[in-house]
Structure formats: structure tokens, C-alpha cells
Amino acid sequence: MSTIAQHDLYRLIGEANGRGERVVVATVAHTRGSTPQRRGAKMLFFENGKTAGTVGGGCVEAEVWAEAREAMRSGQPALHHFSLTADEASEEGMVCGGTMDILIDVWEK
């Protein structure tokens, strides 16, 4: 399942926070050009390493994972800018190009 219903998303966040755990939430805030996900798409990162949802497949996922790990460690939310140039995209065999602003946020109790 690639996308995740809001009902499940906030239940997962609430449950993890309820156990005293931090949840890192990546949200596609803004896009330009051809990007693999719509604005508002979310991916959750849990302390145990599990994830839910997606912000757009292979094109940005590695970079988002790295930033999410950093936010999990520091507890600091930040806005990140990712560009998917045509070259990078075609090298990876992806159809995406364009740019994405992704908020890497931290939800905790």
C-alpha cells in the first residue's frame, strides 16, 4: 500500500506518541514540475525503523530517509528542498523531474 488514509496515519502517530516514542513525519509541502507524489503525501518513520506511506519512490526516498534519521536523532523539524533533475531521474530509470519541498517534522508527546 503506497498511500495511507489520514485516519490510519494519525492513529499510528498517536499510538507511537502514546508509548512515549518520537515519530518523524515527512510531508510533500510543495512541488514544481513532474514529481512522483502529490502535495500533502506523507511518510512516517518510527523509532523501531518501520515506515508507513510514501513521499515518492526511488527518486527522493534515499535522501528523505537520511534527513528523517537525522531528525529522529536531533528532534529538530526542518524544511528540505529536493531537486529531481532530468539526468538524475533518467539515470535511475525514473519518470520524475522537477523539485519537491518536503517538511521533515517531528511529532512527540
Place this chain on the structure above:
Amino acid sequence: MSTNQTETQSQPISNAIRELLEEGLTGALATLMDSPKAESNEARVGAKLLVKESGDKVGSLGNDELDSVVTQHSLAFLRARDDAKTFRVVEFAPQLEQFSGALVLFERIEAEPRLVIAGAGHVGASLARLAALVGYRVTLIDDRAEFVARELFASPHEQSIELIAAKSWSNALRAAIGSGRGVSVAIVTRGHKQDEDCLQAAIDSNPDYIGMIGSKRRTNFVLDKLREEGADEDRLKRVRAPIGLDIGAVSPEEVALAILAEIVAERRRGSGAPLSAWRRDLRRETANR
């Protein structure tokens, strides 16, 4: 409790969001993504404010004036029907100079749309499968238990389809529609007697959308009958009958697509016209010159 602590606590927000979704209400979640006051405890990145459609709020961006203008803009954002959008504060509250550079993410919080289908024949069953794929929470009702057996809807993406073997169409429909908010109803039963019971129940429950399958003649017959029985004229006028967009649908699956297209267009305020219409209009103008 320090201001700092209040702003980083997200559990009141996530609890409020879950309540809102369970009640079938709509709201906007505003999150500060970039703040000119990043170094202070006031208006920190990640601060959140949930604004309900009623104007009630939960949480804070850390400044009363900022909360006030963001609350106002949240209501405008909800009216525009975007899922998510970012704004600089200067774009909606230029008077608030100290925060003009602040960047706010607005996200629509709303339960997934629901579709209640009366009739699990070829069209109803196809519509249920297609709508589940598109992200609707689907309830499929029939008075013939064998048409709503789980074995028929057993694949992973069909598991979410709620199947109801109804003794009474109207009771089952009323229960499934509930408050009617965010609910579309497709009436695709096998006969006009069943259609009539279903339409009566649907009109009473006042969902966002009601459509009924049938020829012009059959749908006129049912609508006239309800009119004679004193059904609300405004609600009758909003019924889409015959149901669906004109895409020349023939097979049950195509009919289901035509119905779902109309339901999506209604919810997203689409026109149902081809996106390329402007191009052909332009060509016609050029040709006429």
C-alpha cells in the same frame, strides 16, 4: 509549563485530528515550516494549529496574532478545496510585518470519502471495486445475500469493501449513510420498487450526492412517485438520474467508471468536460478566421 513545551507537544493535536475524523468533520492543520523567529521560543518551526471548519482551534503557532490570521486563512484554504498548500504569511496577512516571511503549510484534514451503493448486481459490484481502488470507503448493500458474499470481494484491495445483506433496503441505507457528510449514494438496484425505497431513504438522509440508474422513463417514474408522496423538491432536483457522465459506457465496468467519474467530479467540483476542450475551441476559432 514553558511556551516551548506547549509548542512541541503534538499529542493534543493528533488526538483532536482523530476525533475530527471520527466525527466526519473537516479541518485545516497549519504547520510552521520556516520562521523569522527560528532562534526564539515564539513561533518555532514545527508548531501546529488545527482549525476546525467551525472556527474552533487546537494548538498554537506560538503567537496570538499569528494564530488569529492563520485561523482566518485556514477557513479560506478549506473553501478552496486543496489538499495541501504552502503560503508565506505576507500573502494573506501583510499587516503582520514581524511574521511576513514565515512559511506555513496548510493541510486539509478530512475523512476519506464514502460511497454507499444500493444494489450489488454487475454495475454495483464493479462500482464497489473501482471506488475502493480510487480511495473511497465503500459500503455495498443488497437484499440477496449471495450477491454480497465475501468470496466475491476477497482480493486485498476489496477487503475494505463493507458488505451488507439487507432485510430492509431503507433501514440498511439509512444506517450506512449516517450523517450524510462526505457520503455519496449510488442507487443501482434491479428494479424500480427497490429504487423507490432506496431513493426515499437517501433523500431523507441528505448525503452530498445521490445518483440513480435507469432510463429517463424509469427514473422519471420513480422521481414523480416520490414527488407525489411529498418528498422535498429541492432534494429531488439534486438527484442525478440517470446517474453518471456521458462517456458512451456500455459494459457494466464502463458504466461504473461513468458513475465514479461523476461522483469524483461532484466532490472535487470538476466540470466533467474534456481538459483539451480549450485547444479545440482555439482551433475552431483559427479555422473560422
